[in-house]
Amino acid sequence: MFRELRRKKQLLSREETEAVLTRGSAGVLALSGDEDYPYAVPISYVYSGGSLYFHCARSGHKLDAIERSEKASFCVIDQDQIVPEEYTTYFRSVIAFGRIRILEDEEERREAIEKLALKYAPDSTPEERQQEIQREWERLCILGLEIEHVTGKGGH
Numbered sequence: 001m002f003r004e005l006r007r008k009k010q011l012l013s014r015e016e017t018e019a020v021l022t023r024g025s026a027g028v029l030a031l032s033g034d035e036d037y038p039y040a041v042p043i044s045y046v047y048s049g050g051s052l053y054f055h056c057a058r059s060g061h062k063l064d065a066i067e068r069s070e071k072a073s074f075c076v077i078d079q080d081q082i083v084p085e086e087y088t089t090y091f092r093s094v095i096a097f098g099r100i101r102i103l104e105d106e107e108e109r110r111e112a113i114e115k116l117a118l119k120y121a122p123d124s125t126p127e128e129r130q131q132e133i134q135r136e137w138e139r140l141c142i143l144g145l146e147i148e149h150v151t152g153k154g155g156h
């Protein structure tokens, strides 16, 4: 059901695609929003083992949309180098499709939040990260998006 790139030459390898997902600091999560308007919301994430993990507050547009439909896509722009003389941009991006859900299992939640904390605060000590996680724990909603299809595209 999922589409492949029409311009095969621009298809990134699996390794390059995963590297973009690993080094990206934010992407745009697309959900089915209110009254079928697509809701595309920027968000931080971590990529691990074929899934994307996010953290957010326990209510809002995003969560209402997820309740309505688990189907989601996520886009990360890795490079956007404008080349005026060619009237183009040398870009590199990734788009993933999959199903998103609120993580309920205690162990799964903890693993995901620890990965997020390590990605965004790599220089803090394990103790500092645990302290911050503990402080926020009750308020945190953690989302997992299991990737079903992913493509990377770039030419330069």
Ligand SMILES: Cc1cc2nc3c(=O)[nH]c(=O)nc-3n(C[C@H](O)[C@H](O)[C@H](O)COP(=O)(O)OP(=O)(O)OC[C@H]3O[C@@H](n4cnc5c(N)ncnc54)[C@H](O)[C@@H]3O)c2cc1C
Residues within 6 Å of the ligand: 026, 041, 042, 043, 044, 045, 054, 055, 056, 057, 059, 060, 061, 062, 063
């Ligand atoms: C680089 C980046 C990283 C972020 N990382 C995170 C993260 O890790 N976790 C997290 O929870 N949030 C993050 N945010 C904020 C995120 O984009 C949302 O604002 C937030 O998650 C609330 O979403 P919501 O659907 O619950 O908002 P609601 O408050 O329910 O949204 C109500 C309405 O406000 C508008 N709106 C919401 N968010 C934005 C926005 N970002 N820009 C413009 N209009 C908006 C929309 O019209 C939306 O329908 C990040 C934003 C950026 C730009």
